[in-house]
Amino acid sequence: MNLFTSVHDVTDIKQLVADALALKANPYAHNTLGKNKTLGLVFMNPSLRTRLSTQKAAMNLGMNVMVMNMDKDGWALETQDGVVMNGNTTEHIREAAAVMGQYCDILGLRSFPKLKDREEDYSEGFFNKFVQFCGVPVISLESATRHPLQSLADLITIVETNPVPIEQRAQGKKPKVVLAWAPHVKPLPQAVPNSFAEWMCKAQELHMIEFVIAQPEGFELADEFTKGAEIVHNLDHAITDADYVYVKNWSSYKEYGQILPYEGNWMMNNEKLGLTNNAKVMHCLPVRRDLELAAEILDGPNSLVIQEAGNRLWSAQAVLKALLENH
Amino acid sequence: MNLFTSVHDVTDIKQLVADALALKANPYAHNTLGKNKTLGLVFMNPSLRTRLSTQKAAMNLGMNVMVMNMDKDGWALETQDGVVMNGNTTEHIREAAAVMGQYCDILGLRSFPKLKDREEDYSEGFFNKFVQFCGVPVISLESATRHPLQSLADLITIVETNPVPIEQRAQGKKPKVVLAWAPHVKPLPQAVPNSFAEWMCKAQELHMIEFVIAQPEGFELADEFTKGAEIVHNLDHAITDADYVYVKNWSSYKEYGQILPYEGNWMMNNEKLGLTNNAKVMHCLPVRRDLELAAEILDGPNSLVIQEAGNRLWSAQAVLKALLENH
Amino acid sequence: MNLFTSVHDVTDIKQLVADALALKANPYAHNTLGKNKTLGLVFMNPSLRTRLSTQKAAMNLGMNVMVMNMDKDGWALETQDGVVMNGNTTEHIREAAAVMGQYCDILGLRSFPKLKDREEDYSEGFFNKFVQFCGVPVISLESATRHPLQSLADLITIVETNPVPIEQRAQGKKPKVVLAWAPHVKPLPQAVPNSFAEWMCKAQELHMIEFVIAQPEGFELADEFTKGAEIVHNLDHAITDADYVYVKNWSSYKEYGQILPYEGNWMMNNEKLGLTNNAKVMHCLPVRRDLELAAEILDGPNSLVIQEAGNRLWSAQAVLKALLENH
Numbered sequence: 010m011n012l013f014t015s016v017h018d019v020t021d022i023k024q025l026v027a028d029a030l031a032l033k034a035n036p037y038a039h040n041t042l043g044k045n046k047t048l049g050l051v052f053m054n055p056s057l058r059t060r061l062s063t064q065k066a067a068m069n070l071g072m073n074v075m076v077m078n079m080d081k082d083g084w085a086l087e088t089q090d091g092v093v094m095n096g097n098t099t100e101h102i103r104e105a106a107a108v109m110g111q112y113c114d115i116l117g118l119r120s121f122p123k124l125k126d127r128e129e130d131y132s133e134g135f136f137n138k139f140v141q142f143c144g145v146p147v148i149s150l151e152s153a154t155r156h157p158l159q160s161l162a163d164l165i166t167i168v169e170t171n172p173v174p175i176e177q178r179a180q181g182k183k184p185k186v187v188l189a190w191a192p193h194v195k196p197l198p199q200a201v202p203n204s205f206a207e208w209m210c211k212a213q214e215l216h217m218i219e220f221v222i223a224q225p226e227g228f229e230l231a232d233e234f235t236k237g238a239e240i241v242h243n244l245d246h247a248i249t250d251a252d253y254v255y256v257k258n259w260s261s262y263k264e265y266g267q268i269l270p271y272e273g274n275w276m277m278n279n280e281k282l283g284l285t286n287n288a289k290v291m292h293c294l295p296v297r298r299d300l301e302l303a304a305e306i307l308d309g310p311n312s313l314v315i316q317e318a319g320n321r322l323w324s325a326q327a328v329l330k331a332l333l334e335n336h
Numbered sequence: 337m338n339l340f341t342s343v344h345d346v347t348d349i350k351q352l353v354a355d356a357l358a359l360k361a362n363p364y365a366h367n368t369l370g371k372n373k374t375l376g377l378v379f380m381n382p383s384l385r386t387r388l389s390t391q392k393a394a395m396n397l398g399m400n401v402m403v404m405n406m407d408k409d410g411w412a413l414e415t416q417d418g419v420v421m422n423g424n425t426t427e428h429i430r431e432a433a434a435v436m437g438q439y440c441d442i443l444g445l446r447s448f449p450k451l452k453d454r455e456e457d458y459s460e461g462f463f464n465k466f467v468q469f470c471g472v473p474v475i476s477l478e479s480a481t482r483h484p485l486q487s488l489a490d491l492i493t494i495v496e497t498n499p500v501p502i503e504q505r506a507q508g509k510k511p512k513v514v515l516a517w518a519p520h521v522k523p524l525p526q527a528v529p530n531s532f533a534e535w536m537c538k539a540q541e542l543h544m545i546e547f548v549i550a551q552p553e554g555f556e557l558a559d560e561f562t563k564g565a566e567i568v569h570n571l572d573h574a575i576t577d578a579d580y581v582y583v584k585n586w587s588s589y590k591e592y593g594q595i596l597p598y599e600g601n602w603m604m605n606n607e608k609l610g611l612t613n614n615a616k617v618m619h620c621l622p623v624r625r626d627l628e629l630a631a632e633i634l635d636g637p638n639s640l641v642i643q644e645a646g647n648r649l650w651s652a653q654a655v656l657k658a659l660l661e662n663h
Numbered sequence: 664m665n666l667f668t669s670v671h672d673v674t675d676i677k678q679l680v681a682d683a684l685a686l687k688a689n690p691y692a693h694n695t696l697g698k699n700k701t702l703g704l705v706f707m708n709p710s711l712r713t714r715l716s717t718q719k720a721a722m723n724l725g726m727n728v729m730v731m732n733m734d735k736d737g738w739a740l741e742t743q744d745g746v747v748m749n750g751n752t753t754e755h756i757r758e759a760a761a762v763m764g765q766y767c768d769i770l771g772l773r774s775f776p777k778l779k780d781r782e783e784d785y786s787e788g789f790f791n792k793f794v795q796f797c798g799v800p801v802i803s804l805e806s807a808t809r810h811p812l813q814s815l816a817d818l819i820t821i822v823e824t825n826p827v828p829i830e831q832r833a834q835g836k837k838p839k840v841v842l843a844w845a846p847h848v849k850p851l852p853q854a855v856p857n858s859f860a861e862w863m864c865k866a867q868e869l870h871m872i873e874f875v876i877a878q879p880e881g882f883e884l885a886d887e888f889t890k891g892a893e894i895v896h897n898l899d900h901a902i903t904d905a906d907y908v909y910v911k912n913w914s915s916y917k918e919y920g921q922i923l924p925y926e927g928n929w930m931m932n933n934e935k936l937g938l939t940n941n942a943k944v945m946h947c948l949p950v951r952r953d954l955e956l957a958a959e960i961l962d963g964p965n966s967l968v969i970q971e972a973g974n975r976l977w978s979a980q981a982v983l984k985a986l987l988e989n990h
Contacts, residue, residue, distance in 0.1 A: 037372050045691050047719055055411060057432065061402055061439040065374055068400045073722045075715055084709060084949065093953040095848045100949035103961070104968065105711065108948060111973035112715040194422045294435060295411065295427035299420040307430070314431065319438035364699050382738060384759065388729055388766040392701055395727045521749045621762060622738065622754035626747040634757070641758065646765035 010331040012140065014149040015157055016208050022164065023215065029165050029320070029327035036069050036326070042333050043072030049113035050076045050150065053135075054121040058294060058321050059150045059158065063117055066325035070333065075113065088135055102138050110143035115332055122153035122198050124266035130154065131231070146332045148325075154231075156200045159293050160208035162324035163255065166317045167218065170289060172252050183219050184252035185286070189244060190224035191301040192275055193258035196266050201293050202259045203234040210237045223247030225271030231262050244275050251285040256292045256302045278303035282311060289313045337658040339467065341476040342484055343535050349491065350542060356492050356647070356654035363396050363653070369660050370399030376440035377403045377477065380462075381448040385621060385648050386477045386485065390444055393652035397660065402440065415462055429462070430469050437470035442659055449480035449525050451593035457481065458558070473659045475652075481558075483527045486620050487535035489651035490582065493644045494545065497616060499579050510546050511579035512613070516571060517551035518628040519602055520585035523593050528620050529586045530561040537564045550574030552598030558589050571602055578612040583619045583629045605630035609638060616640045664985040666794065668803040669811055670862050676818065677869060683819050683974070683981035690723050690980070696987050697726030703767035704730045704804065707789075708775040712948060712975050713804045713812065717771055720979035724987065729767065742789055756789070757796050764797035769986055776807035776852050778920035784808065785885070800986045802979075808885075810854045813947050814862035816978035817909065820971045821872065824943060826906050837873050838906035839940070843898060844878035845955040846929055847912035850920050855947050856913045857888040864891045877901030879925035885916050898929055905939040910946045910956045932957035936965060943967045 012018050019025055032038070048067040050060065060076065067074045079086070086105055087098035094101065109116055118139050122130035130153040140147045149157055173182050186209055188202060209220040214237060221239045222230070229240065241247040248254055256277050261267045276299075277290060290306050292314050298304045306312055339345050346352055359365070375394040377387065387403065394401045406413070413432055414425035421428065436443055445466050449457035457480040467474045476484055500509050513536055515529060536547040541564060548566045549557070556567065568574040575581055583604050588594045603626075604617060617633050619641045625631045633639055666672050673679055686692070702721040704714065714730065721728045733740070740759055741752035748755065763770055772793050776784035784807040794801045803811055827836050840863055842856060863874040868891060875893045876884070883894065895901040902908055910931050915921045930953075931944060944960050946968050952958045960966055 040372070045694070045723075047722065049715065057404070057411070057427075058435055061376065061404065061436065064402050065400075065439045068374065069372070073719075075718050077711070077715065084711070087952070090958070091953075094951035095954050099951070100711075101952050104948055104950060104972075107969045108712055108972040109715065111969065112719045112976055294431055296431060297421035297426070298414070298428050299418075300422050304417070315434045315438065318431075318435040322439055367699070384731070384738070384754075385762055388703065388731065388763065391729050392727075392766045395701065396699075621758055623758060624748035624753070625741070625755050626745075627749050631744070642761045642765065645758075645762040649766055 010335055011146050013157060013328045013332065014136070014147070014152065015155050015204070016160070016211050022208070022211060025161065025327055025331065026165050026168050028330065029161070029323040030169060032326045032330070033323040039330055040069060040071045042330060043067060043070035046114040046333060047073045047075060047112065048115050048117065048329070049109055050074065050117045051109065052076070052078050052119045052150070053080055054119050056119055056150065058318055059119065062321035063150065063158070063325040066322050066329055069326055070329055072329070077109070088138055102135070103142050106139045106142035107144060110145045113145060114336070115146050115148065115329065116143055117148040117150045119150035120152055122200070124196055124198065124260065127262070127265040146336070148328060148332070151200055153198070154200055155204040155207070157204055158321065158324050158328065159201055160204040161328070162317060162320040163205055163291060164208055164212060165320045165324060166291065166313055167253055170313065183216060185219045185221065185250060186253040186255065187221045187223055187247050187251045188255045188257065189248065189277060190228055190275055191256045191258045191277065193297065193301060196260035196268050197258050199230055199259045199262055202257050203230055205255060205257070206230055206234045206238060210235065213237055221247050225269070225275065227261055227263060227269040228259065229263060244273065245281065245284055248281060248288065249284050251288045254285060254288045254290050256290060258301055276301065276303060277306055279305050279309070282306060287311065291317050294318055337662055338473050340484060340655045340659065341463070341474070341479065342482050342531070343487070343538050349535070349538060352488065352654055352658070353492050353495050355657065356488070356650040357496060359653045359657070360650040366657055367396060367398045369657060370394060370397035373441040373660060374400045374402060374439065375442050375444065375656070376436055377401065377444045378436065379403070379405050379446045379477070380407055381446050383446055383477065385645055386446065389648035390477065390485070390652040393649050393656055396653055397656055399656070404436070415465055429465050433466045433469035434471060437472045440472060441663070442473050442475065442656065443470055444475040444477045446477035447479055449527070451523055451525065451587065454589070454592040473663070475655060475659070478527055480525070481527055482531040482534070484531055485648060485651050485655065486528055487531040488655065489644060489647040490532055490618060491535055491539060492647045492651060493618065493640055494580055497640065510543060512546045512548065512577060513580040513582065514548045514550055514574050514578045515582045515584065516575060516604060517555055517602055518583045518585045518604065520624065520628060523587035523595050524585050526557055526586045526589055529584050530557055532582060532584070533557055533561045533565060537562065540564055548574050552596070552602065554590060554596040555586065555588055556590060571600065572608065572611055575608060575615065576611050578615045581612060581615045581617050583617060585628055603628065603630060604633055606632050606636070609633065614638065618644050621645055664989055665800050667811060667982045667986065668790070668801070668806065669809050669858070670814070670865050676862070676865060679815065679981055679985065680819050680822050682984065683815070683977040684823060686980045686984070687977040693984055694723060694725045696984060697721060697724035700768040700987060701727045701729060701766065702769050702771065702983065703763055704728065704771045705763065706730070706732050706773045706804070707734055708773050710773055710804065712972055713773065716975035717804065717812070717979040720976050720983055723980055724983055726983070731763070742792055756792050760793045760796035761798060764799045767799060768990070769800045769802065769983065770797055771802040771804045773804035774806055776854070778850055778852065778914065781916070781919040800990070802982060802986070805854055807852070808854055809858040809861070811858055812975065812978050812982065813855055814858040815982070816971060816974040817859055817945060818862055818866060819974045819978060820945065820967055821907055824967065837870060839873045839875065839904060840907040840909065841875045841877055841901050841905045842909045842911065843902065843931060844882055844929060845910045845912045845931065847951065847955060850914035850922050851912050853884055853913045853916055856911050857884055859909060859911070860884055860888045860892060864889065867891055875901050879923070879929065881915055881917060881923040882913065883917060898927065899935065899938055902935060902942065903938050905942045908939060908942045908944050910944060912955055930955065930957060931960055933959050933963070936960060941965065945971050948972055
């Protein structure tokens with residue numbers, strides 16, 4: 010692996026999950042693999058989980074880490090070619106990315122969408138130019154349209170908590186995973202649900218799970234991410250007999266970046282949990298309690314959110330290990 | 337030791353001081369104790385000494401360190417339970433603390449008081465919830481009401497510079513330490529003086545020192561921190577024959593967070609130094625020259641402030657060593 | 664070497680360049696030299712290249728690194744003596760620098776000029792006080808008037824790409840290096856061109872190069888930096904037969920900090936490149952494309968800017984190595 014920006018960069022996701030769980034069992038087994046290698050983490054936007062888990066993952070492999078907050082430490086980057094730079098941008102991404110590649114063996118980049126222009130966001134122009142010009146392997150720390158380290162951590166969490174008994178798995182029984190849209194007061198990117206859907210569709214193809222997306226009409230994700238998923242517009246129907254409910258808000262893709270009106274109660278709580286197969290509840294965090302997800306679930310026995318966040322570490326470490334082994 | 341938030345978390349302060357001085361003599365004697373362990377430093381407020389000394393202390397023990405500036409890198413945390421999070425807070429401390437605990441073996445937290453609501457500040461609600469939810473040992477990097485790493489460094493500095501000849505110590509002679517209130521233009525927390533008083537009262541109990549607090553009326557600290565201290569409202573009387581004068585401003589506890597009117601000259605200078613037993617002068621820094629403390633003292637032979645700041649390193653290293661040895 | 668603030672701190676620049684190129688060939692040859700040593704990087708201003716390259720350089724030598732953004736993490740420093748600190752400054756540089764020296768074996772400092780008061784900027788008051796009070800070796804990460812880590816990287820780049828055939832060198836042929844003023848929309852410091860000129864004048868003295876400065880009238884640098892340089896007011900004349908063109912904007916020294924009117928086209932492009940001896944083009948970055956320097960050059964075969972930025976690493980590592988070996 011030479012790049013980690015989506016599920017399409019991974020040859021074998023089952024193996025990657027297995028690698029991650031092996032690292033979780035034995036975190037320091039490869040603690041010299043990254044000797045004399047430097048990971049640069051470039052944040053165009055704030056980060057808590059991603060920053061800490063990826064740093065820790067790199068250190069577990071013996072790498073050095075340098076963190077660059079470009080929104081604060083640095084300066085505004087120009088991304089367009091053919092522009093006379095006599096305005097507010099002080100450096101072109103061609104130079105900035107190439108320079109960072111001079112000092113780092115692997116780079117991680119976080120770059121959120123602006124949610125103004127769908128075509129611009131979905132072209133991943135900034136992210137792709139960074140990859141093009143930096144000259145070293147790049148890990149997505151969340152781009153405009155995807156958050157693959159999160160999705161891998163989610164899959165790890167599902168695999169390690171799979172409630173289907175071994176004998177039933179042999180008979181083809183798979184856990185039912187529901188991505189459930191939830192309310193929010195701010196318009197959020199589609200990156201996490203896009204990416205989760207993309208990974209779960211792949212896992213469904215590999216007969217690891219069954220995948221359903223529950224969302225009000227108008228909140229359909231872009232088709233490219235949801236191939237093979239069942240899409241349901243009623244939360245209660247969708248979560249019936251679910252083994253996992255993955256709660257997440259997103260703004261509309263169709264009416265780009267908008268919060269559309271919707272009907273019904275879309276917040277998971279204990280009453281709705283009663284419809285499920287005693288489902289485990291997941292969320293990528295940060296979560297707004299009692300708006301996106303009931304506090305009674307977060308504080309109850311069905312919540313996986315902290316374990317899921319913990320798995321961000323093994324997700325990042327497995328990806329870094331794969332990149333290091335390729336060089 | 338599993339927690340370091342006040343003198344009450346320490347079983348034997350004499351031993352802890354001795355450990356710190358042993359580390360000062362031999363900083364790298366335990367440089368593999370922290371191998372594969374990660375310290376996370378979480379700052380809700382700015383820091384210079386604490387940030388650098390604690391990082392360096394951890395590295396001396398072979399630990400990895402990750403720094404998180406939550407006021408800048410992160411987001412506003414919710415601390416109340418039962419709140420529908422549809423406002424400005426983007427994550428609850430229950431999740432944020434638990435997540436940080438997933439990536440770190442020990443966490444340090446700095447969280448200043450707001451100086452608006454005494455009950456809220458003195459409940460240490462934010463700090464205690466962080467400790468409760470993070471699931472790993474926590475070191476205070478200064479909380480609303482205490483700054484124990486500073487106080488330990490202060491005690492280390494007094495022990496290593498003790499001016500009482502050995503033979504007089506055997507006869508019960510102890511250095512006289514005076515905490516001396518000083519003027520300032522801004523209302524400052526009571527955390528440093530509370531904590532210093534608490535540690536010095538303990539040291540007095542153990543016959544290590546004699547302890548006096550000098551302050552204008554109205555600036556009494558909360559009783560819980562000053563048990564056993566002599567409280568004097570005249571600076572000149574208090575510092576007569578003193579061996580150490582610990583200069584520090586604080587705002588009123590009684591008229592909470594206020595700067596009260598006061599009489600007399602409360603700034604230590606060379607003239608006042610003449611009243612003392614050639615006292616060493618201490619201050620936790622940052623210090624405002626010629627407002628809190630005369631420049632002539634800071635630049636003169638009686639100042640210990642740089643040595644004291646240097647001892648922050650050994651204070652932190654002794655505490656980290658104790659926490660690591662307990663796990 | 665005990666200090667690195669200008670070319671005058673270096674005994675033998677040829678040897679220092681040779682050391683840097685040896686490190687470039689073998690980056691980890693001295694990876695235990697910095698064991699248990701800590702480098703503190705103090706930034707009063709933003710940084711990308713300097714921050715990352717100096718961190719990486721230190722890590723290559725086995726040092727620990729702590730980064731301090733004083734403009735964001737810290738507080739406003741007082742630099743004047745004899746001031747009652749009852750205003751906005753919260754700590755005096757006497758204490759702040761001394762404290763940082765307690766926790767670090769070597770300190771790096773970046774401190775830009777304000778471009779308001781020439782005498783103040785050129786006195787390097789802030790920088791020199793920091794050096795005076797911190798008590799440990801200091802590396803300039805760019806001061807008000809100089810950027811020596813950049814200049815050393817520039818010289819390394821020229822030495823490693825020297826186009827003069829060996830036999831012609833023996834006959835005294837030297838590469839012609841032109842520092843070429845370029846347009847900009849903002850008034851920039853003279854630190855980079857001052858420093859480049861100072862290093863190139865020294866290299867010229869040592870018969871390593873020939874050095875010419877091209878600039879519109881009124882943009883003369885201070886005499887102390889340009890002794891021995893030929894100064895030309897016409898870009899085309901200056902760059903004729905040049906082997907290297909070092910493009911850089913700066914504001915006026917005479918009319919301090921001003922952007923003066925000028926005549927002619929001062930932006931290097933491919934047409935002007937035709938006047939040169941197929942010159943390599945350099946720039947310290949960040950560069951504003953098609954304002955300071957034509958994109959066609961930056962994207963073409965004559966640009967050295969990324970290699971030059973990459974050499975910042977070896978520049979910093981050679982300097983750190985020299986400082987470490989001296990202690």
